[in-house]
Amino acid sequence: MSDKPLPVVEYLKLPEDGDPYLEGHRCRKCGAIFIGARSNCSKCGARGEMEAIRLSNRGKLYAYSIVHRSFPGIDVPYVSAIVDLEGGGTVKSNLIDTEPDPDKLHFDMPVEVVFGDALGRKDGDGNSYISFFFKPISA
Amino acid sequence: MADAYIVGVDMIKFGRFPEKSVPQIGSEAALLALDDCGLSIQDIEALYCGNLGQASGMVGQRILQEIGQTGIPVVNVSNACATGATAFREAWASVKADLYDVVLAVGVEQMGRGLLGGGSGKGISKEGLLGSGTMPAVFAEAGLEHTRNHGTTFEQFAKVSVKNHHHSTMNPKAMYQIETPLETVMNAEMISYPNTKLMCSVNVDGSAAAVICSEKKAKELGLMSRAVKVRASVLTSDPWQERDLVMPDVNSCTRMAAKAAYEMGGVGPEDIDLVELHDCFATAEILHYENLGLCGDGEAGRLIDDGEVELGGSVPVNVSGGLLSKGHPLGATGIANIYEVSTHLRNEAGKRQVEGAKIGLTHVIGLGSACGIHILEAAA
Numbered sequence: 001m002s003d004k005p006l007p008v009v010e011y012l013k014l015p016e017d018g019d020p021y022l023e024g025h026r027c028r029k030c031g032a033i034f035i036g037a038r039s040n041c042s043k044c045g046a047r048g049e050m051e052a053i054r055l056s057n058r059g060k061l062y063a064y065s066i067v068h069r070s071f072p073g074i075d076v077p078y079v080s081a082i083v084d085l086e087g088g089g090t091v092k093s094n095l096i097d098t099e100p101d102p103d104k105l106h107f108d109m110p111v112e113v114v115f116g117d118a119l120g121r122k123d124g125d126g127n128s129y130i131s132f133f134f135k136p137i138s139a
Numbered sequence: 140m141a142d143a144y145i146v147g148v149d150m151i152k153f154g155r156f157p158e159k160s161v162p163q164i165g166s167e168a169a170l171l172a173l174d175d176c177g178l179s180i181q182d183i184e185a186l187y188c189g190n191l192g193q194a195s196g197m198v199g200q201r202i203l204q205e206i207g208q209t210g211i212p213v214v215n216v217s218n219a220c221a222t223g224a225t226a227f228r229e230a231w232a233s234v235k236a237d238l239y240d241v242v243l244a245v246g247v248e249q250m251g252r253g254l255l256g257g258g259s260g261k262g263i264s265k266e267g268l269l270g271s272g273t274m275p276a277v278f279a280e281a282g283l284e285h286t287r288n289h290g291t292t293f294e295q296f297a298k299v300s301v302k303n304h305h306h307s308t309m310n311p312k313a314m315y316q317i318e319t320p321l322e323t324v325m326n327a328e329m330i331s332y333p334n335t336k337l338m339c340s341v342n343v344d345g346s347a348a349a350v351i352c353s354e355k356k357a358k359e360l361g362l363m364s365r366a367v368k369v370r371a372s373v374l375t376s377d378p379w380q381e382r383d384l385v386m387p388d389v390n391s392c393t394r395m396a397a398k399a400a401y402e403m404g405g406v407g408p409e410d411i412d413l414v415e416l417h418d419c420f421a422t423a424e425i426l427h428y429e430n431l432g433l434c435g436d437g438e439a440g441r442l443i444d445d446g447e448v449e450l451g452g453s454v455p456v457n458v459s460g461g462l463l464s465k466g467h468p469l470g471a472t473g474i475a476n477i478y479e480v481s482t483h484l485r486n487e488a489g490k491r492q493v494e495g496a497k498i499g500l501t502h503v504i505g506l507g508s509a510c511g512i513h514i515l516e517a518a519a
Binding site: 102 | 254262263264265266267268269270271273275276277279280281283284286287293328329330331332333334379381382384385386
């Protein structure tokens with residue numbers, strides 16, 4: 001078992017000496033941004049031209065669903081949100097600190113990426129995890 | 140290249156058959172399709188079998204173990220919800236390539252109940268943590284992208300389900316024959332807003348099959364009077380799209396496939412008399428009106444409001460009841476759609492017959508992604 005929490009996904013980075021962030025990979029040839037490490041660009045086909053970049057912690061709500069039925073043991077309702085980050089990259093996670101009500105959710109509403117414990121979930125070895133969430137930024 | 144024709148096609152009534160094996164379910168449709176054209180398994184030169192749940196289980200060969208082991212080549216196909224259409228297309232291509240004169244395509248699936256999707260992966264479950272990977276949520280998000288762009292309402296999405304359930308009351312092979320008024324659809328259990336339970340396709344067991352024949356052989360066998368010409372067969376995968384790593388893009392691959400199919404078939408959307416499209420969720424159907432060119436971008440809401448996609452409208456969509464009410468046995472769906480359109484082109488669809496139907500289109504999407512489109516025409 002790890003003595004520290006693990007990142008929930010490979011693209012969530014937990015530096016020893018800094019704040020957590022989401023990592024993207026950008027193609028030097030065409031500028032396409034991907035979530036997750038890769039060798040080649042699937043937009044333009046360039047090989048070995050990917051560079052790791054730090055993605056913004058701010059973005060806008062692109063689309064969402066309010067999930068009322070999920071798998072057993074998962075708290076509902078919750079907002080499954082797709083967010084376009086400032087400067088590029090699109091990520092998906094739970095939108096928290098907002099009512100799960102379509103009247104309260106607006107396309108392009110500004111959100112920030114926040115990091116925290118993965119809702120208490122642990123793996124089979126007892127490791128805990130750090131995840132990321134979206135939170136509305138009040139105007 | 141000479142044309143290829145569907146000479147025999149059928150499906151079983153969709154339902155739940157836990158007591159049967161997948162090959163048993165598949166063999167029933169295979170025999171129905173053979174009977175539809177009066178041929179036997181000894182006449183078939185190759186089998187193309189679509190199934191997802193037992194993709195490594197040699198389902199095609201096991202179907203032959205049920206109905207006749209003639210030693211013919213068997214190709215087992217798995218391509219998400221485009222599996223059936225892919226098997227059909229491989230069968231069609233083999234006849235077009237002049238490899239064979241008479242081939243059989245079968246699609247079959249035995250489904251569990253409940254939510255599909257969600258995935259797994261390493262570490263802890265991401266469901267309800269990094270949003271939702273369930274299919275109702277994924278297609279809800281795709282629907283709300285349309286709302287974002289065009290203002291489409293929950294009510295408009297719900298009307299799709301009202302229409303398709305109504306259509307299925309006239310289809311004895313559909314899983315359900317139940318009317319669902321708008322308020323019933325909108326007040327049903329919310330699964331993933333804006334998809335209520337009645338706006339999600341039904342997980343059922345089922346199978347469908349088609350016998351495809353070269354023109355020369357169809358004429359020789361005297362099978363042209365009920366034959367259906369395959370005017371276009373197209374398969375695409377998802378082109379790169381900036382959000383597709385977190386938001387599967389069902390639009391681009393459908394648009395590419397539609398454009399290619401209309402070109403191959405030498406027809407346009409205005410020539411299509413009926414459409415069976417992939418209404419895995421009510422939200423999805425709205426997107427595909429535009430993706431298939433049945434209306435301009437942003438006009439899908441009007442199309443459902445005006446009743447143009449109902450039986451009796453200008454371009455009836457999913458008169459079978461669609462995946463929403465006929466049911467969606469993943470591997471069978473692509474051939475079941477071909478059965479439905481063929482039945483109308485043969486003027487044999489009974490109460491739900493689209494009057495005077497000459498040309499029809501079928502469409503399926505498998506997430507991941509694969510899009511299959513076929514344009515069919517009455518031969519007689």
